[in-house]
Amino acid sequence: MTGSTRPTSRDVARAAGVSQATVSLVLGGKWPGRVSERTAAAVREAAGELGYRPNLAARNLRLGRTRTALLVVPALTNEYFARIYTGAARVAAEHGFGVVLYPSPEGVGPARDPFGSARAAIDGVIASSMAADALAGIGDGLPLVMLDSDPDAPGGAPTVNLAVADGIRQVARHLLALGHRRFVHLAGEVDAWTFRVRASAVAAELDRVPGAVLLHTERSALEVAAARDAVLRALARPGPRPTALLCDDDILAAGACKALRGLGLAVPGELSVSGFDDLSLATAMDPELTTVRLPAEEVGAAGMTALLALLGGVPAPGGELPVRLVPRASTGPAPR
Amino acid sequence: MTGSTRPTSRDVARAAGVSQATVSLVLGGKWPGRVSERTAAAVREAAGELGYRPNLAARNLRLGRTRTALLVVPALTNEYFARIYTGAARVAAEHGFGVVLYPSPEGVGPARDPFGSARAAIDGVIASSMAADALAGIGDGLPLVMLDSDPDAPGGAPTVNLAVADGIRQVARHLLALGHRRFVHLAGEVDAWTFRVRASAVAAELDRVPGAVLLHTERSALEVAAARDAVLRALARPGPRPTALLCDDDILAAGACKALRGLGLAVPGELSVSGFDDLSLATAMDPELTTVRLPAEEVGAAGMTALLALLGGVPAPGGELPVRLVPRASTGPAPR
């Protein structure tokens, strides 16, 4: 280790033969009309020479804000959250903000560290698909926007949601139009608003059609192997066999297809399977999955927009983004 | 907005009837023997009452370090990087550090912002699977550990690697033992060290066996659709047909399987397919993919350990972590 330490604005000032204030003005980009072109150039030169980079901690302390938002996600295991991030980061960048990702350690559980877990200094929080109380200790009192969450939850944080119920409706109608009447719902075994909405939307939509019946709802963790087991359980039940398997999620649908193949049941010849999310998995499979595409990037963007509004003192809009059925090869006419 | 602002340690001190210094000692956990139990309790009570949370910017400025590391990844689109994060975060937490994720905007490209893109104040950088120059402007001069990168790259950052070449070797031997002799290599079209290693390992290993021949190497972006097209191209070439398709990556292998199914070729009956990474995709597919499991979490952990060593002034170890072939259903005896 050479004893070299990072150069400060003071060092730049000395090197350029000016004062710290001038350096700050020039590098802050607000010198036109206040500092001569000559000195500005000298400052920039000196800064470049020394490899000067402003100390973020000092800047944040002085300004009282960090221009950084925290994006809390329950897991990074699928690309949905990656797309959320992308959208949020894009909007953030347009406003000179950064986004820091915090994958919440497996689901719930309040923070253990008395000082909270988010170490980065942040101005606000965007929480995606989280139970409200899972945020305990993260953004205590910071401006908060929730994605994919109960808009009527206590706390009254602005919410950006997907039209999940409408998506389920589209799937159900698609299957009904194909002649299906006997359904099984493979539900995500996760205590999140979005899955509760899915469940009630499935029930409601099938209720509307005389003759259509929801034979059973089977719950499964969001993993392929678990979903396969769940479908095996569901199909082992006595009674008439379903012709359509409506899955809460593409991963569940993938597991369902595996189970069916194992049972020698053709998809979609004997059973139709639908997913939700339109992950890249949906087209990696064979047959490709009929599913619902979520505008994840727009969700992230809208979330960031709402947070920026909040930070600006304007009441944030919130709202619901439309989703779209993507019919592919895993659904077909009901047999018989 | 009520005009309420966040309480400072000063406010806590006032509320508890003590000085800032005492507050700092108590909340910093280094009061035993220096502050009476009674006052300590009073301080904690006041802090809790006010909902006090220390200002990170100020703390970081004062201490000159943030106890935060930046983990730079090329993309979040697959779970490999999620596992890296998990491992790194675990080790970090054991040392009172935090980890902030920075998904580098699509591959390469130096930072556009003159002040660099990583807004969070950080002590060091762990870069995963990145070209060395893709880091320009991120951690300028900060302690750096590279994962999955050329250990002999200029710059001499410590490197934590996977035994990628050995993994390829295991796959090749597995296929050779099954009687395969005509190979096609489906290579990732990414300019990264790990893919260069894979390519040369494939060539080297097949070279060692008389009669074994690498018919062709086809390149493809790391996406299912691209991989499918690439395999269609490769199989349309004149000459003998391969019996084994060695893919750089599970996603490529998934695309390969789709292409083969489209062509009516049985896997593994007529062609064996192998992947690399053991993503959850590998077991979501049908047939399940023979692939190589990477200890991603350990890579992240080792990377963090190396960074902590670096920060402590100790030369970081670096090293290579073993990988393991996971034979599944997509490979079988060579036909004929």
Add this chain to the structure above:
DNA sequence: TTGTAGGCGTTATCAT
């Protein structure tokens, strides 16, 4: 056992 005081590096206000 507790309080006082100084400074971390930056930006912004006010003189010059």
Add this chain to the structure above:
DNA sequence: ATGATAACGCCTACAA
């Protein structure tokens, strides 16, 4: 057009 100066909130000698 530029420079001196004062904060931002925290930690930590050192003094009492």
